Amino acid sequence: MSALIEARQLTKCFGKTQVLKGIDLTVEAGQIVGLIGPNGAGKTTLLRCLLGLTPAEGELQVLGQSPWQQRHGMLEQLAYIADTAILPAWMTVTQLLDYMQGVHPRFDRSRAESLLATTDVPPQRKIAALSKGMVTQVHLALAMAIDARLLVLDEPTLGLDILYRRQFYQRLLEDYYDQERTIVITTHQVDEIEGILTHAAFMRQGQVVLQSSMEALQQQYRQLQVKNEQLEAARALVPVAEQRTLGGARLLMQGHSDEQLAQLGEVSLASLSDVFVALMEQEGRSC
Numbered sequence: 001m002s003a004l005i006e007a008r009q010l011t012k013c014f015g016k017t018q019v020l021k022g023i024d025l026t027v028e029a030g031q032i033v034g035l036i037g038p039n040g041a042g043k044t045t046l047l048r049c050l051l052g053l054t055p056a057e058g059e060l061q062v063l064g065q066s067p068w069q070q071r072h073g074m075l076e077q078l079a080y081i082a083d084t085a086i087l088p089a090w091m092t093v094t095q096l097l098d099y100m101q102g103v104h105p106r107f108d109r110s111r112a113e114s115l116l117a118t119t120d121v122p123p124q125r126k127i128a129a130l131s132k133g134m135v136t137q138v139h140l141a142l143a144m145a146i147d148a149r150l151l152v153l154d155e156p157t158l159g160l161d162i163l164y165r166r167q168f169y170q171r172l173l174e175d176y177y178d179q180e181r182t183i184v185i186t187t188h189q190v191d192e193i194e195g196i197l198t199h200a201a202f203m204r205q206g207q208v209v210l211q212s213s214m215e216a217l218q219q220q221y222r223q224l225q226v227k228n229e230q231l232e233a234a235r236a237l238v239p240v241a242e243q244r245t246l247g248g249a250r251l252l253m254q255g256h257s258d259e260q261l262a263q264l265g266e267v268s269l270a271s272l273s274d275v276f277v278a279l280m281e282q283e284g285r286s287c
Contacts, residue, residue, distance in 0.1 A: 003028050003061075004150055004182050005050060010058040012045055019045045020056060021206040027199075029149075030179040034193050035186045036276055037203030043186045044083075046203070047154055050184075051080060063150055076106065079148040081139055083155035083186075089128035093121060093138055100142055112145035115171065119164075132159045140168060144176050151176070153185045157192075165189070169196055194272040202279055210279060214272070221275050222258065224251045226265035234264050241278035252278045 005027035012020040019042050027033050037043050048054035052067030052074065060067060065074045087096065093116070100107045116123070119137045127135060136159050143151065157165040173196055177183060187193055200217065202210040212220075226234045227248040235242070237260075239251040252270055253261060261267045 004063055005184070006059070006061045007046075007049075008059040010046070010049060010056050010060055012042075012049065012054065012056040019206050020049070022058070023206075023208055025201060025208055025211065027182060027184060029182055031198045032177065032183045032196055033185070033199045033201060034190070034197045034272075035184060035201050035203065036190055036272075037186075038280065040205075041203040042206040043203055044154065047152060047184075047186065050152065051075075051078075077149045078152065079143040079146040079150070080152045081143045081154065081156050083158050087127045087135060087139060090126065092124050092126050093130075094123045096127065096138070096142070100145075104146060106147040107142075108145045108147060111175070112141045115141035115144055115175075118167065118171070133161065133164070136160055137164070144172070149181060151181065151183045153183065153187075155187055156185065157187070157189070165192060169193065172196065190273040190276060191271065197272070200272060200276075202276055204280055217272065217275060218269060220254050221270035222253045222256065222261055223268045223270045223274060224253050224261050224265050225249075225268070226251065230264045237261075241274075241281065 003026045005025060007023050007025040010020055010023035010025075011018070023042075023046060025046075035043050035046070045054060049056045049060060050062050050067060052071035055068060063074050063077050067074055091099065097109055097112055100112070101109045116138070119134070119141075121130065121134045121137055127138070130138070136157070140156060157168055160168070169192065172183070185193055185197075194214075197214050199211070199213050201208050221240070224234060224239070225245070225248065231249050234249070234251055237253060237256055240254050241252040243250045248265070252274055258267050
């Protein structure tokens with residue numbers, strides 16, 4: 001396996017409940033992948049498998065190693081931010097930086113301090129005295145200061161206001177990401193991450209129902225706004241989804257040329273959330 005993440009028929013059951021149902025997933029170096037799905041889709045369980053925290057059936061390699069048999073070597077090249085930041089409450093922020101500098105060979109203290117300097121986090125204050133948002137900011141700074149080949153982010157900006165969320169993703173691109181690093185992000189804020197993703201993987205009920213580059217998605221899908229008199233002609237092209245609007249409808253189309261669609265109405269690019277919602281509803285109807 002040459003990819004940074006390669007899963008084949010990854011299956012996980014908790015008792016009689018099958019949480020992962022034969023997951024196939026490939027992530028190459030230099031990609032920023034959005035792992036997107038509703039609550040209960042299996043995203044967190046999949047991440048825990050990637051981190052070696054949860055055993056599963058099937059084949060799985062992360063950074064060329066088994067997360068279960070070779071976890072120590074794998075973690076030297078991986079950084080992870082959970083959806084709930086858990087840091088030692090009795091330490092000050094400065095003491096936490098001292099600790100990280102002493103235990104992690106790939107931790108860049110100056111980078112962490114630079115990231116924290118853009119926040120309101122007081123360096124001498126204990127973690128226990130920080131707000132939830134500040135704790136999240138400290139956790140983000142620590143993870144982004146690790147020179148890791150793979151960064152895994154599980155709802156990384158949970159608890160942050162919209163201003164800092166935008167700053168975080170901008171900083172992620174400017175100061176962390178390069179063609180050698182790979183980032184996997186799970187989030188419910190689909191619209192916020194669409195602009196930074198190179199690839200997306202949609203999950204539903206323990207399965208990956210779509211994995212694609214953003215470029216391919218943008219080429220395949222279009223939104224078509226039609227008036228009532230053109231609606232039947234548009235429906236003949238078998239839209240992926242349809243939403244009625246005042247005096248017409250908004251249709252998600254796949255695999256048609258812009259020229260063909262323009263004869264029926266107004267054509268625009270489909271957003272990632274448009275495609276995601278349509279495919280989730282489509283999968284739901286097929287269940």
